[in-house]
Amino acid sequence: MIELQLPLEGIDPNVPDFVVRLAGSNYEQLSDFDAALVAQDSALSIYRYGEHQFVIRQQSGEDMLGDVVLVSPSSKTVHRWIRAGSQHNTLLITERCDQLCIMCSQPPKKTHVDQFEYFLQACSLAPANSTIGLSGGEPTLYKQQLFELLLAMQSHRPSLKFHVLTNGQHFEPSDTATLAQLRNVVWGIPLYASDRELHDKIVAKSGAFARLMASFELLGATGAAIELRTVLTKQNGGVLPNLARFVVGHLPFIDVWAIMQLEATGFARRAWRDLFFDSSVDFDPIKEAILHVQTYGQDVALYNFPLCTVPSSFRGYAARSISDWKNRFSKTCDPCTLKNDCCGFFEWHPDDHTYQEIRAI
Numbered sequence: 001m002i003e004l005q006l007p008l009e010g011i012d013p014n015v016p017d018f019v020v021r022l023a024g025s026n027y028e029q030l031s032d033f034d035a036a037l038v039a040q041d042s043a044l045s046i047y048r049y050g051e052h053q054f055v056i057r058q059q060s061g062e063d064m065l066g067d068v069v070l071v072s073p074s075s076k077t078v079h080r081w082i083r084a085g086s087q088h089n090t091l092l093i094t095e096r097c098d099q100l101c102i103m104c105s106q107p108p109k110k111t112h113v114d115q116f117e118y119f120l121q122a123c124s125l126a127p128a129n130s131t132i133g134l135s136g137g138e139p140t141l142y143k144q145q146l147f148e149l150l151l152a153m154q155s156h157r158p159s160l161k162f163h164v165l166t167n168g169q170h171f172e173p174s175d176t177a178t179l180a181q182l183r184n185v186v187w188g189i190p191l192y193a194s195d196r197e198l199h200d201k202i203v204a205k206s207g208a209f210a211r212l213m214a215s216f217e218l219l220g221a222t223g224a225a226i227e228l229r230t231v232l233t234k235q236n237g238g239v240l241p242n243l244a245r246f247v248v249g250h251l252p253f254i255d256v257w258a259i260m261q262l263e264a265t266g267f268a269r270r271a272w273r274d275l276f277f278d279s280s281v282d283f284d285p286i287k288e289a290i291l292h293v294q295t296y297g298q299d300v301a302l303y304n305f306p307l308c309t310v311p312s313s314f315r316g317y318a319a320r321s322i323s324d325w326k327n328r329f330s331k332t333c334d335p336c337t338l339k340n341d342c343c344g345f346f347e348w349h350p351d352d353h354t355y356q357e358i359r360a361i
């Protein structure tokens with residue numbers, strides 16, 4: 001697994017956190033926001049930034065040139081926020097959330113640390129044409145700061161794109177002008193069922209479905225880009241065709257409908273056996289849902305589906321969606337001819353209760 005947090009040494013713990021880009025040793029090409037590489041071996045790298053020198057310990061020996069990092073002397077940690085060679089960079093806006101989804105991969109916390117000042121700096125230093133994920137918790141609990149960040153980047157770094165994962169519970173009519181102005185964002189919004197009671201039960205919030213529909217109406221009217229997300233569980237897998245009909249009938253303005261397999265972390269890990277819907281032995285509801293929305297010209301994608309679990313005629317919908325830093329393959333995959341196109345598994349996917357049909361092709 002790629003290390004996103006690395007041990008930090010050699011710097012006074014009282015120095016406040018700062019964001020820098022890790023540069024090479026060519027001092028003439030450094031900007032004011034670059035930390036210069038002073039020395040390096042297979043286990044550590046020494047950098048200089050202004051009057052500070054610091055040491056990053058690293059086991060993998062992975063190249064970090066161009067990475068944008070948060071250096072946190074007090075916690076003796078370097079957070080690799082934006083890796084220069086990756087399209088899977090996500091900033092965690094907050095760990096607070098007002099829902100408590102039964103399969104949440106990032107169970108919410110009550111506390112919040114405001115890091116928008118650092119996020120602004122990090123995005124400013126990101127490589128051109130990057131897509132940066134903004135996630136939580138629920139990022140729109142801090143909606144004004146989030147909007148300010150997105151608007152600032154739209155004006156100063158127009159080549160950057162953002163993907164914001166939100167539960168869609170906090171958009172208001174007063175946000176209309178801002179939403180219409182923002183053209184650098186795709187809003188990733190979950191809807192788990194067409195039945196409001198089932199959706200509310202899955203997100204553990206009464207009235208969530210109704211509130212979400214109000215937000216969709218608003219977002220649709222502003223022309224916002226929307227990736228509708230549905231994570232499959234035993235609770236909603238069988239009724240996916242109903243949701244397909246609902247999407248076509250009520251949400252024709254969405255850009256893509258992403259049907260997603262479950263990630264065995266957070267709450268989902270704890271309740272895996274009660275939640276995991278094995279689509280390798282029951283693909284019928286997914287097939288019916290895809291065929292229905294496709295009839296109406298609605299784009300659809302399968303995220304986190306290993307290719308051998310998907311019937312061959314539907315593999316074209318499956319994306320390599322698992323972020324590089326948490327992606328793995330099993331021994332079964334070694335001889336597989338589909339490996340280069342397959343999303344594989346999450347690093348923490350359980351081998352003892354998994355898809356029944358995993359086979360090299």
Ligand code: SF4
Binds near residue numbers: 339
């Ligand atoms: S065997 Fe592995 S690589 Fe091949 S399709 Fe299945 S999960 Fe993907």
